[in-house]
Amino acid sequence: xxxxxxxxxxxAVEGAIVQINCTYxxxxxxxxxxxxxxxxxxxxxxxxxxxxxxxxxxxxxSFLSRSDSYGYLLLQELQMKDSASYFCAGDVYNTDKxxxxxxxxxxxxx
Amino acid sequence: GAxxxxxxxxxxxxxxxxxxxxxxxxxxxxxxxxxxRQFPKKSLMLMATSNEGSxxxxxxxxxxxxxxxxxxxxxxxxxxxxxxHPEDSSFYICSATGTSGTGELFFGEGSRLTVL
Numbered sequence: 001x002x003x004x005x006x007x008x009x010x011x012a013v014e015g016a017i018v019q020i021n022c023t024y025x026x027x028x029x030x031x032x033x034x035x036x037x038x039x040x041x042x043x044x045x046x047x048x049x050x051x052x053x054x055x056x057x058x059x060x061x062s063f064l065s066r067s068d069s070y071g072y073l074l075l076q077e078l079q080m081k082d083s084a085s086y087f088c089a090g091d092v093y094n095t096d097k098x099x100x101x102x103x104x105x106x107x108x109x110x
Numbered sequence: 111g112a113x114x115x116x117x118x119x120x121x122x123x124x125x126x127x128x129x130x131x132x133x134x135x136x137x138x139x140x141x142x143x144x145x146x147r148q149f150p151k152k153s154l155m156l157m158a159t160s161n162e163g164s165x166x167x168x169x170x171x172x173x174x175x176x177x178x179x180x181x182x183x184x185x186x187x188x189x190x191x192x193x194x195h196p197e198d199s200s201f202y203i204c205s206a207t208g209t210s211g212t213g214e215l216f217f218g219e220g221s222r223l224t225v226l
Contacts, residue, residue, distance in 0.1 A: 033214070042203055042217040043154065087153060089215075096142050096207050098215055100154040 004101030020073045022088035029090030032071045037085045083108045116218030131189045131221045133204030139184035140206035148201040160187040194225040
């Protein structure tokens with residue numbers, strides 16, 4: 001089957017750096033995306049890795065290693081507003097479907 | 111950017127009734143839309159792929175007769191929860207692929223269904 005596993009919760013303080021890992025159990029993903037979701041809201045797109053390596057977008061960076069079936073989201077200079085749930089998502093080969101990871105709840109403390 | 115609008119944002123209904131949720135792509139044409147379901151503090155579970163002009167493709171374990179999906183135009187997909195039960199109470203979110211080529215999915219605001 002297809003599954004993407006993430007740590008359930010991560011805590012950090014303002015200004016810190018945090019890494020959220022995502023490991024997946026299938027080779028059927030074309031790329032890996034990351035989404036942020038605040039409580040009660042819809043997911044919003046953060047980044048996408050179609051190729052192995054690091055993609056940097058402002059304070060957020062995302063990494064993918066296909067050989068290790070592993071990716072991570074790196075959040076730098078954490079702010080209180082970054083407290084949210086973060087999901088990795090794999091897009092399935094030959095479809096437009098996205099399968100979401102288990103999700104990580106990030107809590108940023110002052 | 112691509113905008114997806116969902117309506118209603120919240121709905122409360124009695125057990126046994128049917129509820130329709132609309133998903134519209136406002137500034138682009140979406141031949142494919144996706145319906146997700148999310149329980150509190152859980153991940154988004156793909157329910158079905160909605161294809162314009164053809165039958166929806168349902169994920170394993172999703173009852174197609176209970177969750178009716180219609181994609182009658184390039185900008186509108188509807189999800190009807192038939193004969194709703196309290197266990198159907200959930201957050202339902204639709205999404206569509208934009209034209210950026212990045213694989214980004216654009217999500218509607220979501221619809222919170224509460225079945226009494």
